[in-house]
Amino acid sequence: MIDVKTADRELQTYIRPQTFPVAIRMLKPGEAIPDRAKRPARDFKKLSMNCQVIDMARRYGWMIALTREDHICSLGIAALGFEKPTHLHNSGTLCEGMYTETKEAGQRSEAAVDQFAPGEYYALLVAPLDRTTFEPHLVCIYANPAQVMRLTQAALWKRGGKLASAFGGRVDCSEIIVTTMRTDRPQVILPCSGDRIFGQTQDHEMAFTIPWAQMEEIVEGLRGTHAGGIRYPITQFMEYEAKLPPRYMEANRLWDAEKGRSEFTPRDRVVAAYKRSFADRVPVYPIVASFAGTLDGLSIEEYCTNTTRAITAMMNYYERYQPDVVLAYNDLAKEAEAFGCRVKYSDYVVPSIDAHVLAEDKSALARIPMPDPYKTARLPGFLDQCEALVKAKPPTAIGAVAVGPWTIAMLMRNPEVMLLDTFEDPQFIHDLMRVTTDFCKTWGDAIAKTGIGLSFSEPTASISLISPDNYRDFVAPYHKELVEYFKAKKVGVTTHICGTTYPIYEDLIQCGFTTVSFDLDQQADPTLYVDQLERFVEVARGRAVAIGNVDATKFEKTTKDAMVADVRRCLDAAARQSAFILSTSCEIPPKSDPEVVRWFMDAAHEYGRYDRIFETAPPAVTPAAAPGDSGDAKPKRKR
Structure with a gap:
């Protein structure tokens, strides 16, 4: 027969309980209480209960004897037969309103509690297993669920099958002691509320009881299952490849790219910027529309009206310069044209409107039909361009440039006349914006359906043209509505505004634009000039991705050094913050010098490498010279 010290040692080896296994013996009348046993009433000057003394034994290592004179818990007293159950027990009154809804249900719960016959035993004796001086009736081990599982497996090592236990959620001292002794079978114990409140049993703990006569069998089961590979602590499967946080994996990818084992695609660079992380270098592209056509030998009008040739021209442009973003973009007049405006084409500059449909009669607004994206004017051709670009699957980010509601409204009415309307007839502006915003929703839906990114260009929302208050009164509410409309469809929206925009940066962010593309500050006084990219980062x-803002006017004529300097200005202002895509301040001119475009891309690739950017301390940012300024003056930045 196994002895208590060996049993404790084996339990410690295979189970490793956090507290001492507890030896429990019920003393019959005439059995002596060991002299070393503490008595709560005598030694603590307090009454105690079954769960409490078991907890003292497992945590303090004390031997304790509990008799009726030491006991306070009427449930535990009755369960161990120290007193005959009262009519309060038998009627279900002790359960009603706490554990059961009715007395009848309480009676059934009381009847389910295993009890010793009154007077069968007179004392409960507990002690840590390895220090006990008596032969226990059973051993109780408080453990976590995994440890209880191991004990259950050990109990079934020889017998197989399943272990049967019953749970009442109350009076678990009955299940620990009475049920185990009556059934002579191990029990899984779900500690009750009293055990948790008064016995200090923790949320993660369960218990397991073993009749002493079966301890040797349990120990043999622990050894056998351990040898079979079932262990505690539980053996963890470790032969897997971890899925680490994405940014940890990005660092690995950078090393792989350095060693030629992988490479970053243009789209990877853009995605990293949107995730506020870093790829190998800053993503870069010039804003290109008609330049792609003239580069391919097309006139500006051909590029804007011949969808097939425009698609070919844009892909040829991509193959030549390898930008990280490719745009479906022809001109900013097509939407106003769809409302009835007349477009004027030139051999040198981008298309413009030379007949505004509402210039003379604003009442005509009520008679203008809403354009159909799939039928009206050049809109279907633009959708074909979007679809073709998506189908071509360049390894870049791809986006479409549509025109926003304010600029459509301006082109329909005439910018100069509409500025007067802000004073003379503000309600008309809201009526017009309602129409153009509703159109932009329909138009944006059709564009987004092709699978391309969505951008609404608003060149005339510039603070060079309207005041910040004008923007907040007449434009921002419709921008916010538009952005939220597409956000609900999980489509992010980019905007580009020409000229001075820094006074409304916070407004644009509050509208919810995911990306803001901006121009150079157009203030005439160079002493007031603001580097808009630097200001946007601040x-x-x-909160939003910045796109910009190398001076687009330089692409017709500049020096290589001047282009490099402007690229480096932008990188110094924004590259360390991520959420940045290097681009131009506006669409580059249709007749841009192809060699200057190459200088721009080469400088971006060379100086936009993040290893180069982060190998030095952050530079002091020098603001760009105002457009037309020689650069000799040192303009003050307005804050």
Whole structure:
């Protein structure tokens, strides 16, 4: 027969319980209480209960004897037969309103509690297993669920099958002691509320009881299952490849790219910027529309009206310069044209409107039909361009440039006349914006359906043209509505605004634009000039992606050094913050010098490498010279 010290040692080896296994013996009348046993009433000057003394034994290592004179819990007293159950027990009154809804249900719960016959035993004796001086009736081990599982497996090592236990959620001292002794079978114990409140049993703990006569069998079962590979602590499967946080994996990918084992695609660079992370270099592209056509030998009108040739021209442009973003973009007049305006084409500059449909009669607004994206004017051709670009699957980010509601409204009415309307007839502006915003929703839906990114260009929302208050009164509410409309469809929206925009940066961010593309500050006084990219980084703090803002006017004529300097200005202002895509301040001119475009891309690739950017301390940012300024003056930045 196994002895208590060996049993304890084996339990510690295979189960490793956090507290001492507890030896429990019920003393019959005439059995002496060991002299070393503590008595709660005598030694603590307090009454105690079954769960409490078991907890003292397993945590303090004390031997304790509990008799009726030491006991306070009427449930535990009755369960161990120290007193005959009262009519309060038998009627279900002790359960009603706490554990059961009715007395009848309480009676059934009381009847389910295993009890010793009154007077069968007179004392409960508990002690840590390895220190006990008596032969226990059973051993109780408090453990976590995994440890209880191991004990259950050990109990079934020889017998197989399943272990049967019953749970009442109350009076678990009955299940620990009475049920185990009556059934002579191990029991899984779900500690009750009293055990958790008064016995200090923790949320993660369960218990397991073993009749002493079966301890040797349990120990043999622990050894056997351990040898079979079932262990505690539980053996963890470790032969897997971990899925680490994405940014950890990005660092691995950078090393792989350095060693030629992988490479970043243009789209990877853009995605990293939107995730506020870093690829190998800053993503870069010039804003290109008609330049792609003239580069391919097309006139500006051909590029804007011949969808098939425009698609070919844009893909040829991509193959030549390898930008990280490719745009479906022809001109900013097609939407106003769809409302009835007349477009004027030139051999040198982008298309414009030379007949505004509402210039003379604003009441005509009520008679203008809503354009159909699939039928009206050049809109279907633009959708074909979007679909073809998506189908071509360049390894880049791809986006479409549509025109926003304010600029459509301006082109329909005539910008100069509409500025007067802000004073003379503001309600008309809201009526017109209602129409153009509703159109932009329909138009944007059709564009987004092709699978391409969505951008609404608003060149005339510039603070060079309207005041910040004009923007907040007449434009921002419709921008916010438009952005939220597409956000609900999980489509992010980019905007581009020409000229001075820094006074409304916070407004644009509050509208919800995921990305803001901006121009150079157009203030005439160079002493008031603001580097808009630097300012946006300060204001946005990563809340929106910045696109910009190398001077687009330089692409017709500049020096290589001047282009490199402007690229480096932008990188110094924004590259360390991520959430940045290097681009131009506006669409580059249709007749841009192809060699200058190459200088721009080469400088971006060379100086936009993140390893180069982060190998030095952050540079002091020098603001760009105002457009037309020689650069000799040192303009003050307005804050």
